[in-house]
Amino acid sequence: MTDPTIAGAQQGHWASTFAANPDMYGTDPSVPAVAAAASFTEAGAHQLLELGAGQGRDTLFFARQGFEIVALDYVEDALDAIAAKATAAGTGDTVGVALHDVREPLPFADGAFDANYSHMLFCMALTTAQLEQLAAELHRVLRPGGLVVYTVRHTGDAHYGTGTPRGDDMYERGGFIVHFFDDRLVQRLATGFDLLDVTEFTEGDLPRRLWRVTMRKPGHGQVTT
Ligand SMILES: C[S@@+](CC[C@H](N)C(=O)[O-])C[C@H]1O[C@@H](n2cnc3c(N)ncnc32)[C@H](O)[C@@H]1O
Known part of the structure; x- marks a missing residue:
């Protein structure tokens, strides 16, 4: 896992x-986005990259907060919707989109x-090796002192271990594959970063149980969160 057929099916399913489901997760910003915006402001960040932006509930919030942001996803229609919403909200100049896997x-x-x-x-349906490559890529595209804030469902989530096993702590339910994180994976992806914080939170009706992870690329411009 994840073989190209399954990965392609995931993209189509999203x-x-x-x-x-327009606005599947609602139009309000998520709790971690609000926390991340505070950390980014404190760090003097201005230029943001968002991965897996979906329908843009958090993208539009960051734009309203005055950040410039590039929203990346592999679903083209969702990115088109984000661009249209940003234009309608008068933030079209500060929101870019990137169609990318x-x-x-x-x-x-x-x-x-x-x-x-x-x-x-x-x-999402990303193997540990793919996640390590992604973390290394984030390290590359961030300036020294830059912050990474990511959230993940973890092994304390009620859905962990249920559904169809897909290897590497991934399980498929309702057509979606989720990679459930443990402490070791968080530590592993922090290679080359300073791991600043791991905060537990919940979201949705299940509720999903998640961690918000904050890491910093070492270098100038360091701040505490
Ligand atoms: C659980 S949704 C979260 C959407 C958004 N962050 C939110 O919270 O409203 C995951 C998002 O990641 C995107 N995604 C999943 N795998 C991806 C990949 N390999 N490359 C780019 N985007 C991906 C999906 O299209 C979807 O928009």
């Missing part, structure tokens, strides 16, 4: 689910961003 190297220059944010992208 596209059809978003098409059938995070299993491939990121299409950005070294040091291009001050901070990276992702809510429930790392816990």
Whole structure:
């Protein structure tokens, strides 16, 4: 796992689910986005990269807070919707979109961003090896002192170990594959970063049980969170 057929099916499943469910996660910003915005402001960050932006509930919030942001996802229609919403909200100039699969190297220059944010992208159908490559790519595209804030469902989640096993602590339910994180994986992905904080939170009706992880690329411009 994840073989290309399963990975391609995941992309199609997200596209059809978003098409059938406009604003699937609502239009309010998520709790981790609000926390991340405070950390990014404190760190003096301005240029953000968001991975797995979905339908943009958090992208639009960051734009309203005055950040410049590139929203990356592999579902084109969702990105088109984000661009349209940003234009309608008068923030079209500060929101860019990037159609890209995070299993491939990121299409950005070294040091291009001050901070990276992702809510429930790392816990998608990505193997540990693919996650390690992604973390290394984030290290490359962040400036020294840049922050990474990512959220993941973890092994304390009620769905952990249920559904169809897909290897590497991934399980499929309702057509979606989730990679459930443990402490060791968080530590492993922090290679080359300073691991600043891991905060537990819940979301949704289940509720999903998640961690918000904050890491910093060593270098100038360091701040505490
Ligand atoms: C659980 S949703 C979260 C969406 C958004 N962050 C939010 O919280 O509203 C995961 C998102 O990651 C995207 N995604 C999953 N795998 C991806 C990949 N390999 N490359 C790029 N985007 C991916 C999906 O299309 C979807 O938009």
